[in-house]
Amino acid sequence: MPNSSAAKAMLELADVCAQVGAFRLKNISLEVAEGQNHVLLGPSGAGKSTLVNLIARLYDPTEGYILLDGHNIKDIKLSCIRRAIRIVPQEPVLFSGTIADNIRYGYIEATPREVMEAAKRAELHDFIWSLPGKYESPVEEGG
Known part of the structure; x- marks a missing residue:
């Protein structure tokens, strides 16, 4: 269950595990409070994209949970989740x-x-x- 700090955190991951092909994320926990910005850095294959894809619900964790404003993201409409997060890719994309x-x-x-x-x-x-x-x-x- 969420800990008491979840009420203050906009986004919380608790003991999140995921398997995507041969790649595994294991026991990832973090909190991002409303208004904070965080940067994911690491070498290619470290799991940055996998973590972001989990937060955006492109797939679900095999263990643990992800909360958005104290609610399990599995219980939130995808459109609401995707409006609540911003992703800046490593390579900029410009449109006409x-x-x-x-x-x-x-x-x-x-x-x-x-x-x-x-x-x-x-x-x-x-x-x-x-x-x-x-x-x-x-x-x-x-x-």
Whole structure:
């Protein structure tokens, strides 16, 4: 059962095990409080993608549990889970459109101000502002 700190944690993994092909994750436990950001680092094959795929419910753990806001993710609609998490891949992916469109990708309703704030947090604003079209500069698929 969840421990008492689960009420404070937005995401909790407790003794999670998973088998994906020949790869195994064993007894992974962690907590991520609301508003915190965490980075998964490790060599290729260390289990970063497997862990993220478990959190996104692309597959379920063979043992242990994953809680989102104190609820087992198996009891939460997939669409709700996927709206609650953000994944930044190791290799950036750019889509045809504008720079603003690409920044807005994870949150289509973002206002121009929110787009600019996101770029500032990513330390991209000065570069974008130096472009002739600024946030409306065109981007081709793949960059």
